[in-house]
Amino acid sequence: MHDFPWHRRAVLGAMAALGTQALPRFDAFAAVSDPFALGVASGDPAADGFVLWTRLVGPAGAPLPPRAVPVRFEVAEDEAFHRIVRTGTAIARPEAAHSVHVELGGLRPGRTYWYRFHSLSATSPVGRTKTVPANADRLRLAMTSCQHWELGWFRAYRDMIAAAPDLIVQVGDYIYEQAYPDQPKVRSFGAADPTDLDGYRARYALYRSDPDLREAHRLFPWLVTWDDHEVLNDYAALANREGLPPDVFAPRRAAAYQAYFEHMPIRPSLWRSRPAPRLFRGVDWGELASLSMLDTRQYRSAAACAKPYVARNVKLDHCAERLGAGRSMLGDVQEAWLADRLSRERRPWTLLAQGVFFAPLALDGTGDTFWADQWDGYPAGRDRLLDQMAQPSVNCPVVLSGDIHSFWVNDLRRGDAHRGIVGTEIVTSALAAQSPPQGRFGDVLTNNSHIRFSDVDHTGYVLLEMDRQRMTAQLRRIDAHRPDARASVLATVTQDSRAKGHPATVTP
Numbered sequence: 001m002h003d004f005p006w007h008r009r010a011v012l013g014a015m016a017a018l019g020t021q022a023l024p025r026f027d028a029f030a031a032v033s034d035p036f037a038l039g040v041a042s043g044d045p046a047a048d049g050f051v052l053w054t055r056l057v058g059p060a061g062a063p064l065p066p067r068a069v070p071v072r073f074e075v076a077e078d079e080a081f082h083r084i085v086r087t088g089t090a091i092a093r094p095e096a097a098h099s100v101h102v103e104l105g106g107l108r109p110g111r112t113y114w115y116r117f118h119s120l121s122a123t124s125p126v127g128r129t130k131t132v133p134a135n136a137d138r139l140r141l142a143m144t145s146c147q148h149w150e151l152g153w154f155r156a157y158r159d160m161i162a163a164a165p166d167l168i169v170q171v172g173d174y175i176y177e178q179a180y181p182d183q184p185k186v187r188s189f190g191a192a193d194p195t196d197l198d199g200y201r202a203r204y205a206l207y208r209s210d211p212d213l214r215e216a217h218r219l220f221p222w223l224v225t226w227d228d229h230e231v232l233n234d235y236a237a238l239a240n241r242e243g244l245p246p247d248v249f250a251p252r253r254a255a256a257y258q259a260y261f262e263h264m265p266i267r268p269s270l271w272r273s274r275p276a277p278r279l280f281r282g283v284d285w286g287e288l289a290s291l292s293m294l295d296t297r298q299y300r301s302a303a304a305c306a307k308p309y310v311a312r313n314v315k316l317d318h319c320a321e322r323l324g325a326g327r328s329m330l331g332d333v334q335e336a337w338l339a340d341r342l343s344r345e346r347r348p349w350t351l352l353a354q355g356v357f358f359a360p361l362a363l364d365g366t367g368d369t370f371w372a373d374q375w376d377g378y379p380a381g382r383d384r385l386l387d388q389m390a391q392p393s394v395n396c397p398v399v400l401s402g403d404i405h406s407f408w409v410n411d412l413r414r415g416d417a418h419r420g421i422v423g424t425e426i427v428t429s430a431l432a433a434q435s436p437p438q439g440r441f442g443d444v445l446t447n448n449s450h451i452r453f454s455d456v457d458h459t460g461y462v463l464l465e466m467d468r469q470r471m472t473a474q475l476r477r478i479d480a481h482r483p484d485a486r487a488s489v490l491a492t493v494t495q496d497s498r499a500k501g502h503p504a505t506v507t508p
Helices: 007-019 026-031 156-163 197-207 211-219 246-263 332-343 379-389
Strands: 040-046 049-055 069-076 084-092 099-104 112-119 127-130 139-144 167-170 221-224 281-285 289-293 315-317 349-353 369-371 397-401 407-413 421-427 451-455 460-466 470-477 488-496 505-507
Touching: 040 112, 040 127, 040 211, 040 281, 049 069, 049 112, 049 127, 049 246, 069 099, 084 099, 127 211, 139 156, 156 211, 156 460, 167 289, 197 246, 221 289, 289 332, 332 379, 379 407, 379 421, 397 407, 407 470, 407 488, 421 488, 451 470, 451 488
Parallel strands: 040 221, 139 167, 167 221, 289 349, 349 397, 397 421
Antiparallel strands: 040 049, 049 099, 069 084, 069 112, 112 127, 139 460, 281 289, 315 369, 407 421, 407 451, 460 470, 470 488, 488 505
């Protein structure tokens, strides 16, 4: 299978540009006290603006002393900053780990901009971002998930950078809160699993010391949502695998949420001065595609067939409770918000980005054994969403998912497998994490006729490109254990926007 025509040449250039960069331990920053050592980032683009991010740190990435620090920013229409269009000063405060979020508007649609920060007698790297076009004929995005610091190199970002996407969409497990002692490591966390605000902040700072991840943030706008490892594996709302009561677990979750928002280029209007942080939101790419970022962790109904306060990804075998009509993965408020967006859809492509496997995944021939942590634990909520995706206003829906450390392409159907196809799900593998154990999903194709493709042996990411008539998605594999690895195409998915109800084509 061949790369996109533009991609093969660009890969070589990106590999060469990054190939000379050191691969530092976190304490490599100790040699130079650079307040911008964690880099810069942009995200949540709109037609008139975006969010700019940085976080000031001391030597070795340590927190700064507890005082407010002014940070000046500049936005320009050229990389040399001859045409500066925005300037201002933000205050980096210790209560937000000296992170800075600048939410800008009033800019021109469909334009590339460059930005930088100045503080503590230093200037940041120059970042590059773009606004959403008012009229778009094309969208190229990279989707990634599941990057475990200890279990793999983040070399996939070099391939991603070479692809020059308009957006990078991260659908969860940006960090991992836990180590896996039985898995081979390429590097070490160097610290215990985080359980408080300081611990989660340090884990994010460690991740931003990776040069490939930092460079991807510097060059492209990101859209992000979380899954479970940003807090604790398998948690659901306030239930958790350790069975901690809400009064004990809630402060830990709040600390993890705060650290997440402090380190992500997310609009501060979504989380500051709110009783609870909101992560679900939409970005519409001109008249070409709508993209809804969903939160599948914070609002879930209680785990089915589980003890109070307990949520674990266990097999549900003939669990009648999971079939309850009121069970929801998204919660009432988010469901209503998404239903309203879908009812007003008018674009050729409807993209739903979210954390966990969406389609049914029967684990045996009975058709009633499933993993609890996926949408299979909440089938009534899935049915409601499929009904909304099937309405006439939605032309060609595509669900973008992660979490499961493997590649999948699934037909989405309402009711039994003989009813018409509503849409397509594309699941990205882990960017850098362990593959699932053999047999974890049973005889996949025999037990699940709607599953078009499954690969549980490779890590990587998904690269999508769409115009008004066609979507092409590459499942790009890369060996995350090798520091010199390069990506290749595992399979290609194509979809015609004018053929609603027809399956995507998968070419291995």
